[in-house]
Amino acid sequence: MSNTNPPSPSTGSRTETFTCVRCGRTVGAFTPDGLRRNHCPSCLHSRHVHDHVEGGPSECLSRMSPISIAVPRDGDWKVIHRCTRCDELTANRVQVDDNQLILMRLAVRPLAQPPFPLEVFGEL
Amino acid sequence: MPRRNPASADRRVQRRKERVPRGDAFRCAGCRADVPFHAPGTAHRNHCPQCLTSLHVDRRVPGDRAAGCGGRMEALSLSTRPDGEWLLIHHCLVCGELSANRIAGDDNPLVLLRMAVRPLSDSRVPARAMLVL
Secondary structure: OOOOOOOOOOOOOOOOEEEOOOOOOEEEOEOOOOOEOOEOOOOOOEEOOEOOOOOOEOOOOOEEEEEEEEOOOOOOOEEEEEEOOOOOEEEEEOOOOOOHHHHHHHHHHHHHOOOOOOHHHHHO | OOOOOHHHHOOOOOOOOOOOOOOOEEEOOOOOOEEEOOEOOEOOOOEOOOOOOEEOOOOOOOOOOOOOOOOEEEEEEEEEOOOOOEEEEEEEOOOOOEEEEEOOOOOOHHHHHHHHHHHHHOOHHHHHHHHHO
């Protein structure tokens, strides 16, 4: 949850856990494939502990909610988090055991409320 | 002793929305189109309506011109506000900074829709979501 740095399972204990700030679930700090977790796998919420502008730890420590899914041309999906207190945005990789239903909900949410009628696109 | 004026002390400094631009249009950094500053539906146009490319000139407040980067920003994904407004998430190709901006009324709907369906056109994760059910 705390880190976006490259995975280094050797530096921390493999049994390290954290408690999700939103759903209260206790989750292991590492995924099954040995990467360090940044967000809760069941509700995808994170915590603002890393300052991306200046680097180093952030003093905000607020909850970060997932707002969108980014699909780069190469590589894995990313979750865009927004801090609920200071509006900072971060992008983090989707892990293998993340809740797929919440990921899909984030992905289809723009299409559920389109700003223009989508019927026109059927004729194209 | 300085005069105390409580009425002016707790007045919130308003976000400056009107920036005086040179001319009435800017040139897109991605497709070189001339884009007028005036946009339907928003006072904060920051991206090209055709290719959705932006420039990294503002930091947190629209129009503050406080970012020293100046790099090109590409549209990364679409997000939705609770009231249904679409937001574009840009990321800077130079420094990796992310920013969010509401879409404008004249943004190209085909390009926007292509960004919206991009997660669904990837076959891996929807298939996994169906397996969960």
